[in-house]
Amino acid sequence: MSVDVGDPSVKRENIVPSPRERFTRVLSVLGSLQGYIGLILIVGFGILSKGDIFWNGINLTNAIGAFSSRGILAVGETLVILIAGIDLSVGSILGFCSMTAALLLTTRDMNPALIVLISMLVGAFFGFCNGAATSWLRIQSFVVTLAMLSIARGLDRELSNNVSVGTQVVLANGHLAPNSESFQLLGTPGHNLFNLQIPFIGQVGIYYPVLAFLIVCIIFQFILSRTRFGRHIYAIGGNETAARLSGVNVMLIKIAVFMLAGMLAGFAGPIDAAYSASADPLAGQSFELDAIAAAVIGGASLSGGKGTIIGTLVGALILTLLDNVLGLNAVSDNWQLVIKGLIVVVAVVLQRPGILTTTFAYVRSIIAKIRPERGGDKEV
Amino acid sequence: MKKLLLRTLTCGLFLSVLIALTSCGQGPATSSGSGNSGGGSKTFVVGYSQSNNAEPYRAQLNLQLQHYIQQYPDLKLLPITDAHQDSTTQVSQVQNFISQHVDVLIVSPNEPDPLTAPVQQACAQHIPVIILDRTVNTDCYTAFIGGDNVLIGEKAGEAAAKLLPNGGNVVELRGILSDQPQIDRDKGFRQGIASNPNIKIIADREAKWLKPNATTVMQQWLSQYPKIDLVYAENDPMALGAYLAATAAGRANQMKFIGTDGLAIPDGGIRAVQQGQLAATFVYPTGAKEAADYAEKIVHQQHVEHKLVLGTVAVTPDNAADLYNQYHLGG
Amino acid sequence: MMSAIAGAGDNKPQDNSESNGGIPLLEMVRITKSFPGVQALKEVSISVRAGEVRALLGENGAGKSTLMNILDGVFSEYGGEIRLDGHPVSIRSPRDAQKLGIAMIHQELNLVPELSVSDNIFLGRELRTPLGTIDLKRMQHKTAALLAELDVTISSTRPVRMARVAEQQLIEVAKALSLNARILIMDEPTSALADAEVQRLFKVIRQLSARGVAILYISHRLEELQEIAHSVTVMRDGELIGTHALADVARADLIPMMVGRPLQEVFPKGESTVRRDQELLRVEHLSLSVDKGGSNRALHDLSFTVHAGEIIGFAGLMGAGRTEVLEAIFGVHPRRLLSGHVYVKGKLLDARSPRQAIRRGLAFVTEDRKSQSLVTILSVGFNITLAALRRFTRGMLVNQQQEQVAVVDAIHNLRIKTPGSTTMVNNLSGGNQQKVVLAKCLLTNPQVILMDEPTRGIDVGAKSEIYEQMSRLVSAGMGIIMVSSELPELLGMCDRILVLSDGRLTGEFQRGEVTQEMILEAATTQEVQAHVN
Numbered sequence A: 001m002s003v004d005v006g007d008p009s010v011k012r013e014n015i016v017p018s019p020r021e022r023f024t025r026v027l028s029v030l031g032s033l034q035g036y037i038g039l040i041l042i043v044g045f046g047i048l049s050k051g052d053i054f055w056n057g058i059n060l061t062n063a064i065g066a067f068s069s070r071g072i073l074a075v076g077e078t079l080v081i082l083i084a085g086i087d088l089s090v091g092s093i094l095g096f097c098s099m100t101a102a103l104l105l106t107t108r109d110m111n112p113a114l115i116v117l118i119s120m121l122v123g124a125f126f127g128f129c130n131g132a133a134t135s136w137l138r139i140q141s142f143v144v145t146l147a148m149l150s151i152a153r154g155l156d157r158e159l160s161n162n163v164s165v166g167t168q169v170v171l172a173n174g175h176l177a178p179n180s181e182s183f184q185l186l187g188t189p190g191h192n193l194f195n196l197q198i199p200f201i202g203q204v205g206i207y208y209p210v211l212a213f214l215i216v217c218i219i220f221q222f223i224l225s226r227t228r229f230g231r232h233i234y235a236i237g238g239n240e241t242a243a244r245l246s247g248v249n250v251m252l253i254k255i256a257v258f259m260l261a262g263m264l265a266g267f268a269g270p271i272d273a274a275y276s277a278s279a280d281p282l283a284g285q286s287f288e289l290d291a292i293a294a295a296v297i298g299g300a301s302l303s304g305g306k307g308t309i310i311g312t313l314v315g316a317l318i319l320t321l322l323d324n325v326l327g328l329n330a331v332s333d334n335w336q337l338v339i340k341g342l343i344v345v346v347a348v349v350l351q352r353p354g355i356l357t358t359t360f361a362y363v364r365s366i367i368a369k370i371r372p373e374r375g376g377d378k379e380v
Numbered sequence B: 001m002k003k004l005l006l007r008t009l010t011c012g013l014f015l016s017v018l019i020a021l022t023s024c025g026q027g028p029a030t031s032s033g034s035g036n037s038g039g040g041s042k043t044f045v046v047g048y049s050q051s052n053n054a055e056p057y058r059a060q061l062n063l064q065l066q067h068y069i070q071q072y073p074d075l076k077l078l079p080i081t082d083a084h085q086d087s088t089t090q091v092s093q094v095q096n097f098i099s100q101h102v103d104v105l106i107v108s109p110n111e112p113d114p115l116t117a118p119v120q121q122a123c124a125q126h127i128p129v130i131i132l133d134r135t136v137n138t139d140c141y142t143a144f145i146g147g148d149n150v151l152i153g154e155k156a157g158e159a160a161a162k163l164l165p166n167g168g169n170v171v172e173l174r175g176i177l178s179d180q181p182q183i184d185r186d187k188g189f190r191q192g193i194a195s196n197p198n199i200k201i202i203a204d205r206e207a208k209w210l211k212p213n214a215t216t217v218m219q220q221w222l223s224q225y226p227k228i229d230l231v232y233a234e235n236d237p238m239a240l241g242a243y244l245a246a247t248a249a250g251r252a253n254q255m256k257f258i259g260t261d262g263l264a265i266p267d268g269g270i271r272a273v274q275q276g277q278l279a280a281t282f283v284y285p286t287g288a289k290e291a292a293d294y295a296e297k298i299v300h301q302q303h304v305e306h307k308l309v310l311g312t313v314a315v316t317p318d319n320a321a322d323l324y325n326q327y328h329l330g331g
Numbered sequence C: 001m002m003s004a005i006a007g008a009g010d011n012k013p014q015d016n017s018e019s020n021g022g023i024p025l026l027e028m029v030r031i032t033k034s035f036p037g038v039q040a041l042k043e044v045s046i047s048v049r050a051g052e053v054r055a056l057l058g059e060n061g062a063g064k065s066t067l068m069n070i071l072d073g074v075f076s077e078y079g080g081e082i083r084l085d086g087h088p089v090s091i092r093s094p095r096d097a098q099k100l101g102i103a104m105i106h107q108e109l110n111l112v113p114e115l116s117v118s119d120n121i122f123l124g125r126e127l128r129t130p131l132g133t134i135d136l137k138r139m140q141h142k143t144a145a146l147l148a149e150l151d152v153t154i155s156s157t158r159p160v161r162m163a164r165v166a167e168q169q170l171i172e173v174a175k176a177l178s179l180n181a182r183i184l185i186m187d188e189p190t191s192a193l194a195d196a197e198v199q200r201l202f203k204v205i206r207q208l209s210a211r212g213v214a215i216l217y218i219s220h221r222l223e224e225l226q227e228i229a230h231s232v233t234v235m236r237d238g239e240l241i242g243t244h245a246l247a248d249v250a251r252a253d254l255i256p257m258m259v260g261r262p263l264q265e266v267f268p269k270g271e272s273t274v275r276r277d278q279e280l281l282r283v284e285h286l287s288l289s290v291d292k293g294g295s296n297r298a299l300h301d302l303s304f305t306v307h308a309g310e311i312i313g314f315a316g317l318m319g320a321g322r323t324e325v326l327e328a329i330f331g332v333h334p335r336r337l338l339s340g341h342v343y344v345k346g347k348l349l350d351a352r353s354p355r356q357a358i359r360r361g362l363a364f365v366t367e368d369r370k371s372q373s374l375v376t377i378l379s380v381g382f383n384i385t386l387a388a389l390r391r392f393t394r395g396m397l398v399n400q401q402q403e404q405v406a407v408v409d410a411i412h413n414l415r416i417k418t419p420g421s422t423t424m425v426n427n428l429s430g431g432n433q434q435k436v437v438l439a440k441c442l443l444t445n446p447q448v449i450l451m452d453e454p455t456r457g458i459d460v461g462a463k464s465e466i467y468e469q470m471s472r473l474v475s476a477g478m479g480i481i482m483v484s485s486e487l488p489e490l491l492g493m494c495d496r497i498l499v500l501s502d503g504r505l506t507g508e509f510q511r512g513e514v515t516q517e518m519i520l521e522a523a524t525t526q527e528v529q530a531h532v533n
Helices: A019-030 A033-053 A057-082 A090-108 A112-135 A141-160 A178-186 A208-226 A228-238 A240-245 A250-275 A287-297 A309-328 A333-350 A355-370 B002-022 B056-070 B087-099 B112-124 B149-163 B180-193 B211-224 B236-248 B269-274 B288-299 B320-327 C064-071 C094-099 C117-121 C136-149 C165-178 C195-210 C222-228 C251-259 C322-330 C354-359 C369-373 C380-392 C400-413 C430-442 C460-475 C487-493 C516-524
Strands: A194-198 A202-206 B044-050 B075-077 B104-107 B129-132 B143-147 B168-174 B199-206 B230-233 B256-258 B281-283 B307-310 B313-315 C026-035 C038-048 C053-057 C079-084 C087-089 C102-105 C183-187 C214-218 C231-236 C239-245 C275-288 C299-308 C311-316 C338-344 C362-365 C448-452 C479-483 C496-501 C504-510
Touching: A033 A309, A033 A333, A033 B211, A057 A090, A057 A202, A057 A208, A057 A228, A057 A250, A057 A287, A057 A309, A057 B211, A090 A112, A090 A141, A090 A178, A090 A250, A090 A287, A112 A141, A112 A178, A112 A250, A112 B002, A178 A208, A178 A250, A202 A208, A208 A228, A208 A250, A208 A309, A228 A240, A228 A250, A228 C380, A240 A250, A240 C369, A250 B211, A287 A309, A287 A333, A309 A333, A309 B211, B044 B056, B044 B087, B044 B288, B056 B075, B056 B288, B075 B288, B087 B104, B087 B112, B104 B112, B104 B288, B112 B129, B129 B288, B143 B149, B143 B288, B149 B180, B149 B230, B149 B256, B149 B281, B168 B180, B168 B211, B168 B236, B180 B199, B211 B236, B230 B236, B236 B256, B236 B269, B269 B281, B269 B313, B269 B320, B288 B307, B313 B320, C026 C064, C038 C064, C038 C079, C053 C064, C053 C222, C064 C102, C064 C183, C064 C214, C094 C102, C102 C165, C117 C136, C117 C165, C136 C165, C165 C195, C195 C214, C195 C222, C231 C251, C275 C322, C275 C479, C299 C322, C299 C479, C299 C504, C311 C322, C311 C487, C311 C516, C322 C354, C322 C362, C322 C448, C322 C479, C354 C362, C362 C430, C369 C430, C380 C400, C380 C430, C400 C430, C430 C460, C460 C479, C460 C487, C487 C516, C496 C516, C504 C516
Parallel strands: B044 B075, B044 B104, B104 B129, B129 B143, B143 B307, B168 B199, B168 B230, B230 B256, C038 C239, C053 C214, C053 C231, C102 C183, C183 C214, C311 C479, C311 C496, C362 C448, C448 C479
Antiparallel strands: A194 A202, B281 B313, C026 C038, C026 C079, C079 C087, C231 C239, C275 C299, C275 C338, C496 C504
């Protein structure tokens, strides 16, 4: 368009995002404010009730580290939820890959780095099956991944013959085999990659699961916000028809997303095996529920098109720190389950746009009813 | 171009899966009851209904039962059924065995109440029933073979008392609270430590029989209690999970760990005692050998005890190596 | 129920408002409503008498829909007062409105497609037998009676999705009647109707008016208002501009009131810009078969050409296959259903997906922008660049600076009224949403733009802007294929008009040589026209 026939009343300066708008955009990447408020409340409660038993490097690392494999699953799950799908099989895939990792270590004495790589490929393969069935065969993702949940679990148990496999191969001289030794770095408690001094918290050991989780979050948030692939994901979840008519290769991207979810489950598998220094044929059972909960608390909408990885990170932190705080306060497991469920519902309700103004309006109207001499609202 | 990439990727993935799957193999191939009958003599059919193959203890039980029944050439074991911890499934599986008119029916009930009726049905059809490990609410069976969890708990308590002659702080890791074995072991343990009032259980939590759960709980205890002298866990995985946490905190040598189960597998309690991680564990007998023996006796109309309570064997650093070799079934 | 007044072929609106001795049936007094960041209504007051047909005019975003939504109980929070028969009433929920006898027929009909006609009419207030179960027979009986009144022939047990849009609309009217509505609000009722159906609707409106029902009629079709309305209320930017009896005001005066600025001409297409020597798109013997389970119409052996600088219009009745032509060219349908060839600038286009069509220089503005073209929960900026991200991507990364420049340009050049580029598309008015779609298409640098009902549901001001855009685009050398149900629009904008009937090409006319009657005749004929280039 060579001739400028723009409407003079629509000022160009107004179209370019103002600092306030840019701030809003950054904020939206960070996830909803309510999530952070919840996190601060939990941390506050922890500090109030347990002081520096809660707030110290070791406890925080333990708490986040224990949830890391689930957190990594949650990242993949967020991607699937963004395209308006759901993946119920990530827990089983993690279990299968955890067992694969343990077996590769003990029967083939494989290098841990190679183990992680193969584990990721295996996970990606399962993810590919999920994606292909959802995209090509057009079966709903709920159904496909429900089937895969069962299939992967069955294969896992068959692979292991229903027996757990330890990851600490002891040589004749009593020492651990070198690969077993380095496998511990993948997440066995007490084996940190290195140590750091962090202000306000003290000395913190950099624990691989936590590091891996954070790095995965950063990478995938970057992918979502800054790449074309990320845009296409939001478009498909927001309106699949519009995406398709805008030239987005919907089928390919759906398959890719499921593959990524599977790959992340594969990435988390060895972490899980290292944490227990063994792979259990039942590892990962119901992990997918925690993954979905973290994503939902973090603001992802199950109808697609809404959500961020950073939000999921906050959701994961909320879940695990809440577990930690309740555990330190010796709240029984039963009540922990109840509270966890309530948190999910409360978090979703609090994420509704305009919830704060609606609540204030409601409170005001109640006050107006109690105090009639103040009069009702004349203006909105 | 994109299609080629996709195909290469798929092949690569497929290969990785193959590599992964071929690294499998633990334990002998599951036998499908291939006992050949020796020249001319009758073969008796044995059916075993297992409550949950996924539990390592039960997986071991299965292996052992297959092994011991194979020693008897005239016994044939049908494929072991797995009820996946679901009582309803197990009821129909048991009824299936009844319709097949097995010569001996062995049942490890998932829960007592739902499985009572089918056991009675078997009884009504004059099928001999061996109840293995957990009970039912009827007396109409030929033999009950099982461990005594209260006794095991008590022995663990006594071992704890011996390890802490001057008393000390004990933390207890418990299985699923509603499981009968959990209730019994806990009860027994508290009786066992009663002899020394200076031994205090300062904390107990449910870790659901799972190793990673025990690790997390232990980490929280370690940050709250400066003095822990002994960890008692109602099964070995939980004990080992606690051990991992204590090692990470550098306090593993300040306390003793007692587990339960004593499975003779590379990842099990006996090896853990051998390697010095656990101070002691107690073999929870599978009863597989006894069940096989009883089955043989029953089909030959010989007398068997109505109730056979199996003792336990304490696994200590002295006997761990021998016990491992004794119980280990190869693979 | 038919009053004698409405018959006798009299097409002028009757004045039936004397029933209440002067007190208006409906008064909305100083209504105010604001949304986050937007003041939608500023102290608007109207009053309507029983039996009056009041037209509501205004550009999209003027506030007409908001005002009517308040009356219908959609919003529980607003300022001002509503009075019926002089008494103040509180309308805070649709149920309140229903109880007071107010019914609204939305532009997007509120029917449940899978339920039957009678189920829809009695939705929420099903009739019960003494036993407590649903009394299907009684409901169907009543429904049949209502439908007969309105001359609707569909059976009351059929699922609503089997009725044509025109009939669905009348079903909504029947629903309102069964609720004993005293005030009926109709939002763009004729935008999806053919002429004969419009007349049928008008007949019904006159009947209702004769019975004392007040009708509030939102429409952009100024020509229709003369036929049906008694009076008109004009709104602009959330304010009331004025209410006049229709007899007192000329059409030429209405538009400036709505738009606030004088408009030269509605159809700005001036000199012909057609370059006959440059062929952009050529379609040869295109046929589309019906997909099993699909809902597309068949096409038979279509051939035509689009040149640079040309606007081709496709006319025809609903269901003639006009949308399918565009979809077939754009690669929306599975390849196996198509036969024939499409050439873009001489090269064969084997479009298996919209992606390929876009890459070869085609763009598609769909009929239903909200469900097919826009991701409504995301921002204006996101939507505008969605189809052209390739241009701003290096490697895998999107260059957000470059992107922002393009977005700002697009908003500016197309005069999209939006608080900013990060505004959610859902919050824009229909006309501006359509402009976002157009911006999205233009950003892909298309050669040929396929437009399906590009000005549906858009006010006069925005329409005129879109026509201007179209003219500018073809002057720059692009080609446009436009499907439209508004004959004046086709006659005013197109260089050539092709007519479809039942999937076949039945007429081709040059600009200036064609009338509405000729088009209609071709649209209803079965004779196939030979291809004229």
